[in-house]
Amino acid sequence: MSKLILIDGNSVAYRAFFALPLLSNSSGLHTNAVFGFTTMLLKLIEEEKPTHFLVAFDAGKVTFRHKGYEDYKGGREKTPPELSEQFPVVKELLRSFGISQFELAGYEADDIIGTMTRLADEKDFPVVVVTGDKDMLQLSSPNVTVALTRKGVSEVERFTPEHIHETYGLKPHQIIDLKGLMGDASDNIPGIPGVGEKTALKLLHQYGSVEEVLARVDEISGKMQEKIREHADSARMSKDLATIYREVPLEIELDTLQYDGYDGHALGAMFRKLEFKSLIEKLELPSAPVSDEPQEELDVYVLYEGRIPGFVKQLEASEVEAVHVEVIGDNPHTAAIVGLSFFTPTGVAYLPGDRLFTASGAPIRRWLGDPDEKKYVYDMHRAEVALAWRQVPLRGVDFDVLIAAYLLDPTESNHALHALAGRFGLPRIAADEDVYGKGAKFKLPELEPLSEHLCRKAALVNRLVPVLRRELEDKEMNRLYFELEKPLAAVLAGMEKTGIRVDGEGLRQLGAELGKTIDKLAETIYGLAGMEFNLNSTKQLGDVLFEKLKLPVVKKTKTGYSTDAEVLEKLEPYHEIVRSILHYRQLAKLQSTYVEGLLKEIRPETGKVHTYYQQTIAATGRLSSQFPNLQNIPIRLEEGRKIRKVFVPTEPGWHILAADYSQIELRVLAHISKDEKLIEAFRNNMDVHTKTAMDVFGVAETEVDANMRRQAKAVNFGIVYGISDYGLSQNLHITRKDAAQFIEQYFSVFQGVRRYMDDIVKQARTNGYVTTLLQRRRYLSDINASNFNLRSFAERTAMNTPIQGTAADIIKLAMVQIAKRMQDAGVRSRMLLQVHDELVFEVPEEELELMRALVPEVMESALALDVPLKVDVNDGVNWYEAK
Template sequence: CFDTETTGIDANDAELVGISFAYEVHKGYYIPIPADQDAARSIVAEFKGILENPKIEKIGQNIKYDCIILKWYGVEVKGALFDTMIAHYLLEPELRHNMDYMAETYLKYKPVSITELIGGKGKPQKTMRDVPVEQVKEYAAEDADITLQLKEYLAPKLEAEGLNALYWEMEAPLVDALVELEYNGVRVDADFLAEYSKEITEQVLELESSIYKTAGAEFNIASPKQVGEVLFDHMKIPYRWRKTKTGQYSTNEEKLAELAHESPIVSDILRHRGLMKLKSTYVDALPKMVNPKTGRIHSSFNQALAATGRLSSNNPNLQNIPIRTPEGAKVREAFVPRNKDFVLLAADYSQIELRLIAEISGDEAMLEAFGKGQDIHSATAARVFGVPYEEVTKEQRYRAKTVNFSIIYGAGSTNLSRQLDIKRAEAKELIDNYFAQYQGLQRYMKETVDNARKLGYVKTLKGRRRYLRDINSRNAVIRGHAERNAINTPIQGTAADLIKLAMVNIHQAFQEAGFRSKMILQVHDELVFDAHREELDTIKPLIEEKMKTALPGLKVPILVGMGVGENWLEAH
């Protein structure tokens, strides 16, 4: 078991301060590492034999971090990886997975807190380099020892719960793939973003003058309180909700979207908010995230956060780039190849969640539509509205698409009526017609909720579990939320398992072939590659094949879309 002490939480930007080891419980060893990089490398090299030996299992807590740190010091950690954080995540996806929590819960032991050494949030923080070695060694050696003890507690639990295959075939090898992916990073075009920032500022100023003109006065558009007063007191737009606890009007996005037809000022305010968020969160923030050592952004991917099994990312959060608006999509134009020998290649699963709901529910009508290669939204429209497939209108397809996704996410008639701007009775009729056509889907939803009530959990096709402790709650709102999770988790979770397995298989194939091309991003159902121009013809069919066959034995055909371009938007 090993652990690294460093100067920061960004593995691609921190310096090594020390390494701790434990190979029997209640004993830990700490090796301080000097600040001088040459001296540091020569000390780390002493442990290369153990760390790079593929026959020796490596144990860690959030081991991906330690592997990336050591990669910067010339060590490629090899061998089976047992990560206590991920093991616990598979066993209890909804709980916390930090070491202190697990030590107190399972070992009944309270470890030395890092805040005792370097200070907490809000205080002037030191780095581990500033803490005397005598203090660091106690903390660091204890970390390694506790992680080893947690491994001994968690490993038998994985086996007992039937989660061994999921851990060793998917999550553990995914750590290797993510180490490589995060270390590689992605280049962004700072000049493009600087220009785009100016463009957005101009659009914002135009919107502001339009908003002030309609309102008849200037006010702070960023203040929800002032927006509420202008819209509902001054302009007398009807407000039909409860006020907030502090007696203010609620002006969140959902409420304003419902009022968009009342006055053009509402759409202008929503657009203003969207542009300001885009500018501050991405356009102006991305250049500041570029690592000075590499000239690239190294987003961090979290394997133990979303209870469905999906990966999430931060610094930056790539999942939240608002790609549905043209302004949001344009942010992707800033992501570019590492140099002129490369292009960006994007590969994404087509309508994967709908394909998987057809697979998991076994609904014959859905399976038939996918089997014929039909567009599922048009096929749904044809069935629900009773028209031939070839005669489905754009409006009918749009409605069917909205219903398809509403059903997956458990939205009722109220929600659907709001989304489609139709009466609730009309929305209810749409849903009834939908289930009359897709009876297998309705049966699946009922059976899944019934089983979840009995077992207390649901599973993905690969056996990932999510516990639903509120499924039998007496509170209808809480119970309804758990029921929606019961229906949705097997679908979202299987989609997560599918792309994770694809990443593992692609990573291993790239390693074996020694390609110069690199996997650099994973966002929702899409993988992005820095593809070497000379390797394009070889890797395109390989990526497609690995993505399609990641979950063998499915009845539903899996489709993968691919694009190549000089930036991510072009490739998408």
Template sequence: MPLPLVFLVLDGNSLAHRAFHALPHLATSQGLATSAAYGFTTMLFKVLREIRPGMVAVCFDRGRATFRHEHYSAYKAHRPGTPEDLRPQFPLIKEILGAMNIAVLEEEGYEADDLIGTLVQRAEEQGLSSVVVTGDQDALQLVSPLTRVLVTRRGISELEEFTPERVRERFGVDPAQFPDYKGLVGDPSDNIPGVPGIGPKAAAKLLKDFGRLEDLFSRLDEVDARYREKLRQHREQALLSKKLATIDRGAPVKADPRDLRWPGPDYNRLLEVFSRLEFKSLIRSIRQQLGEEEEATHPPAAEVKTHRVEYRRAGPAELTLLQEECRRAGRVAVALAGSRREGVAAAALKAGGSTYYLDLDDPSSGAAAREVLFSLLQDRSIEKVLHDAKSALWLLSRHGQALEGLALDTMVAAYLLNPTTASQDLADVALEHLRVVLPSRGEEALAARADALMRLADVLPEKLRLAEMERLYYEVELPLVGVLAEMEMAGVAVDREYLAEMSCELEDKIQAIAGEVYRLAGEQFNLNSTRQLGYVLFEKLKLPVKKKTKTGYSTDASVLEELAGEHPIVPLILEHRQLVKLKSTYVDGLAALIDPETGRVHTTFHQTVTATGRLSSSDPNLQNIPVRMEEGRRIRRAFIPRRPGNLILAADYSQIELRILAHMSGDENLINAFRRGEDIHARTAAEVFGVPLEEVTREMRSRAKAVNFGIVYGISDFGLARDIRISRQEAQQYINSYFARYPGVKAFIERTVAEAREKGYVTTILKRRRYLPELFSANRTVRSFGERTAINTPIQGSAADIIKLAMVRIHRELKERGLAARMILQVHDELIFDVPQEELPRVKELVREHMENALELAVPLTVEVKAGPSWYEVRPV
């Protein structure tokens, strides 16, 4: 068998370090750091795909002391130790390489470079081409007509290729002279001293004229006088530096390139490792690379396997069998394919032991399949298992059909079990909980999805029970699916003419502000150009420079806010930016999203995105409409009832997070303040500033409010000082005074963080979990974020649980009472309804009752109810 043509060898240590520092902190849901392992693996996949080698090896350092330390004890002495988060990732990388069937080589007393040099030397002796991948330029001395070196640039995302010509072009020396070059210029990264005063250009010129370092020293009298004395004084240091920089090509490596043939990965082992490390994008990448032929070559293993399912393509006879099996089993798993515009195009159903594929567009059997499918989906006696049932409800609505008997939505269940995962797609859920990889295309893929759903129905409920989230799932999240679907389908009526008027008004104001900015600047310029704005502010107007970037002056919002008092032009620029964003994103953006058929906007509510349990929305995002400035609040004027005579009703929880804090902390002073119905911010101000309640000023109350909410979000003295523009010392005094008055809150915070470190997660009142791997990071900033999140999540998550519970009960009661009122929006702690005027008294009381009594707390929940002809014009009722 002829030898493969290309030998690929990688420097494991340097590439792992590069990956670790190039990527943000990554960790599994259980807190295992993975950024270096993930980055290294993605880079490895890229190189293997591009090089297509026949032989592969990865070399690692072994131990810190090498033969170079015997010559120079300060070699690499200034390098910091391996970061705590990186050290445990080397075994992970080696485990991945084992699953890849790639040899791992290391020798005591030698660096990875030496092993690479030895292997490359042997490859060249056998006439083989080699490619070296590294983050260390020392390997450039190995470059030859048979050996290329790829050096990482910009972390690990780019590789720069070096051939002999490229080395000469870049450094002015031949590859073989690279140790001589390092002997002169040194290498700060390895603490190699070189010759002081001789830089890269001088070193290249000297070596071009004299060849090797030894020849240069033997002919010192011929050297330019500028360098002669420096070289004479540092002769031994230069020769030592060359020795330290020279790769040993005679290391005792037992392997030979002939022994390192690469048979390709063991895909099943690799999938098992990637599954454990939660590398879902890499798993998908593997499946995309595997064709049918490769899958036959690598049969499924017991741990992780490709999900193959026997299924029947449903004609008339099979449709009858399907109906019988569904009714006999009492449960069916349903996977639908289609689009919101066209509706359902195909379906796969699993009932009993059989899986069926239904083509609803088939000319001969599509009509019958459609009838059977819709009949089964509306049969309440048969439990339904779906993934993303809200999307299924949208598809069915295109046919005027509904879904009854939803027993399990696997997307929502998986989200509760692991809320911080990047994707809740069924393929990812099946991989995590069933250890199977679903096919991605065709009939078989849809059939496999239905089969996986039924298997998940046997797994996920038990996991929810063990995590104590059954009540949260069955009473809150699962029924909420239908509530959100109906809210999305109902949509919100929008006054198009008002938006057009507001757009014109904002444009006039934007132009007027721009004109005033130009007058103050003394010239016209592009307000959207950071470079031009920077010139005007910092060079022409001579404002103090607060921050610079690689491309020049920073003009971001934080810089401008800091400069607001320095010149009248700055507040105008800030206002201009706010109004431009308001117009483009919200006013014009909202108008563009009005459905031409309904005249309404139909936002999408996301139930499985946020780690805290809060809902989010998109297209349009109705939860981010800015309300701090009047122009932002006026956008709400565009949201109107769907028909004349109706009103918009808004019901908003009052200080729900602070009330939850009182309940969870058990602090008597905080609980009593809420029970007495006191203004909690004024009460806190009185305690913090040591004044009677009646003497609390507006500014005192404002600062106390910042402290109250800051405590909920785990704010630091630095953060509080920045927010209310006081010194850190003063901010810390406020925080200390707060904790002195509310010691139960301080104890709650300390207890919550300690328990989170012990368990790895925090929980809400209804046992919603959030895992916090950040708490175990060696990076102080990341760890501090984890601590703040541990404090805030139980509070914010409990608020989310409460309003969701209220939504489910209100929605159910509106239907049971036969009321025409509809819940149309949820925005943070506020619910919005479209209500016929005659129903207002009943709906107002119904909404207040269910919101205030959603969950029993140690303090009362209070709700402010308002109504009016638009969302902006609501008034207390």
């Protein structure tokens, strides 16, 4: 059966943006609106099975309606740049889905959709219109169902003519009369002041149309008659403005909108760019491009027990070999080693994983641990961690293909071996999921296909090494690779294997205390509400806040009141119950995510948690932490800080020592921008936020109050992260206009920062990339784009990447240098964690004085800047006391 889906692109993207928290990929591109749009498309395709598809967009801000009423949509706030930058991506997404899109200057998406529904109606063609705009209900007909988005875009309410009558007591065409009487604040349609939906419906049930209401105004009593007389012209104009124009001169016809489904490779490529990994897995899309190069012939030599000694002699006789350790499982600390493959000058060989750990595998284990035997590998960090848990060292790594590929293009989301084959035009190999299956379908294949797959990986590693070496040399990244990232991989593996001890009993006690506090908060909330209810029910909470306590409604949909964090923060000044609810939610998350979550991650055999640092993910060069994520333990709440109490030294009498860079990104900004005021503040050891407040507000140091400093701090860090007026207004709870003025005032004072921002964008336009002080590159493909939103996003990325990336490089450099100094000094102290700008150690009592001197000395001299790097060092019996 034929069916046409018509989507109001601007409306749906807008609702998706505000329904989802700000999300971004590793390139810093915001993706929440795109993600919401994507999930809606997938749901529509699955449930509606459309044969024809079109997404309509507004072509610009000025339409034919503005000719009659200049203030049409005049009350709307400027679209946040975080949303604007996503519209071109949404359109690119539609191309990857194979879905038609259309816009036409002078007309709105509503008019395009209105015209298409008229054409479809004429042919009795079934249509579903998807929108967040109630105006569209006027299009409903026996053939046209209007699906209004609810709960963001995850659910829709379907309006047929029958449902419209059940809901409003109106026919579809009377929706324009409803808007004519009550107006529409979102489009700045005035209507009749004082007439809301309830009154408008009452009038329409009695008179049927705006024209009849005006003609029979004498029958209406009281002040309402006076209002209607006074604003009769406004009602007529409002009805005209709300009427969708259905005669748009379209350049498309129904037949051209045929939809045959999406191409998995095109959609997979788009999802890889956006880093929608969950959707790639859910839809089982290709996880990397396929190379056109044919697979090469391989004669695999399987290493049975008797063959191992002779093969090891062959390895030892060669100068360097590629070895691939196949580690299956997300967490390398618990993953399985299914096999090893080798590429040598005489061919390829395969060793089953279980054979490595038998007596016959001893020669291979010795070779792996021999620092004089040079090896090419893929992901030395992961392999080293997995082998270390089986007491097998990995040493002598001469080159790591994964780290090199990541450095050469950190904006690429997929550095898997099969993806690298496609990227560099080398003989293709199968993706892992094509060999093993995915999710519930995962299964190790038989010996022959498994050994062939892994040997192809080893052969590809060998082929990639000279290619990547040349690239690193050409791009002047050898120092970054050989002196920073490659040695860091070994440092990280050592830290992870060591792990950090967690006091399980203390954690359980903390959980019990949190539970009591949560229960007390609940009782307080019930007392303030005057009743008990389910605090975790949005509906029940909404009823209490808005029906019983009569708090002002911030956001409401057809399904009920919104009680999300943004709404509650706006309601906090109105009633003390709101603060308690916010606190309750924060503590409940602490309990579930960090107390219960950490307890699950403690390894029984060590009593520790062993996080895993991802070194090749973030485009800025920062590390991320998994299994568990120890970089996100909240420290703003005292209850969150207390979680650090359960992180304790392994040995009795030892100390936890924490060293934290002070405002490192702002110090890097001072160095890079050469701004005299920033440099002066840091060289004189001033509080930089107070200094900023003094200069921006034009006051003496003694006149800077807490609010001034808070605002200055927000704008200082906002500048580093390329914040917009919208973002700053959200952080400080001020208007966008005030936020824009604040940013402008900042730049007028810190002119060196503004000069840097201008110069780095020009440099990016010329080169196509920006670099950190250590030559880490980040490519900006959209820096010269004709599309304003794409170009603006690239410009903000150009401004902040050298700052964030250099700060990441500095702490990584410090880690490598500290590890070397500790090894040379022969200390028993151990480096345990890196948490953003902080390093955590465990130290015996007798080494405490040494480490309190060594760690900050190395950290503060890791990289010479025009301003001093400053490190705060503290120690205690646990991580909490070390802060």
